[in-house]
Amino acid sequence: MEIDRAGLAAFLRRRRELLQPEDVGLPRGQRRRTSGLRREEVAELCHMSTDYYARLERERGPHPSLPMIASIAQGLHLSLDERDHLCRLAGHTPPVRGTGTGTLGEHISPGLLRILDRLDDTPAEVVTELGETLRQTPLGRALSGDTTRYTGPARSIGYRWFTDPATRELYAPTEHAFLSRMFTSGLREVAALRGPGSRAAHYAELLLTRSDEFRGLWDKHEIGIRPDHVKRFIHPEVGALELNCQNLLDPEQSHRLLVYTAVPGSESHERLRLLAVIGSQALR
Incomplete structure (x- = not known):
């Protein structure tokens, strides 16, 4: 052309x-x-x-x-x-739609962008079906760091979970075993959906050679393990946070907008407000 x-x-x-x-x-x-x-x-x-x-x-x-x-x-x-x-x-x-392959395949819909642009006071992010962060709000970066900076397989939080110990530091230790099962189950589902030769299948092949924990969980063939609505974080500056996670799915691109909120009046709500102040100061 x-x-x-x-x-x-x-x-x-x-x-x-x-x-x-x-x-x-x-x-x-x-x-x-x-x-x-x-x-x-x-x-x-x-x-x-x-x-x-x-x-x-x-x-x-x-x-x-x-x-x-x-x-x-x-x-x-x-x-x-x-x-x-x-x-x-x-x-x-x-590109072929819905596969999340390449920069064009990761195009965020205008609707999700409009919502994200209005969430400056809330931790939020747009992720692919493999947990690759495409965009974050400022408070989202303050919560989990800039997760758009990763390249290659490390862009996927599921891949980092089994290959980078620092990834687990943000999550409460009591959640680790469940999250390991959830990431393994999720990757198996996407790999089956996208088929051999897909990015999901490639990530699974890499993890099978690089993580004994992943290999043991992969052999169990668990499917359908879904994330809890409440996420428990351990932030290095504000401490423990219990945040409700709401997600909005864009079925055409298999993207999700994840929005994290705290119950008003709770200790996590106050700590989230403190994090907003700390995050805005760090950007100056």
Whole structure:
């Protein structure tokens, strides 16, 4: 497929003009005259230079790669249909939906993003079916650290659980045995769903060679072990936290929005408020 520079430029301009600052979690400001987003705002959302993005809108510049298209689609809060259209305009074949494979396969739906952008005072994250964190709120990072920084198999919390002892430090010791069974059961289900050659199957193969605990649990063939609604964390600065976990599923992409809340008036609620203060100070 060849790039359609005129079509790509027109589509980008139109999508930018339709987006409002509040749609993407940005302040509007009293003196704003632009009908939609500014180019520099879109460039920041897409993690690219303003010059690069501006050249695309002007029908110039290099042929954008698939990772670049993925960043643009996410930054502009495109739907899956719009993302696929953007791919074709840029001369690429859209990915198969729902597999979570590659940067385009990890595209977060606009609906989940809109909810996430409004949860600044709440720990929340969007994760794949393999427990790979795609995005976190600021308080989500304060709770569990920046879990988007991992690469390769370590992006999956289930993989890290059996290969990185530091991963377990955030969770109450009384939960460890159950979480080991849950992560093993979950990986088996996804591997069966996605089949041989999938990322889930690859992670299972790696863990079978790297973790005796995982190998023993894998041999039990347990299925259907679901997470508790209450998560028990041990935070290094605020101590023990009991948080209710609500999750919202995007079936098209097999993504989940996880939102953590504490019972009002509880000790965990007060500690979560303290964590919000500590987290905001760390970002300054």
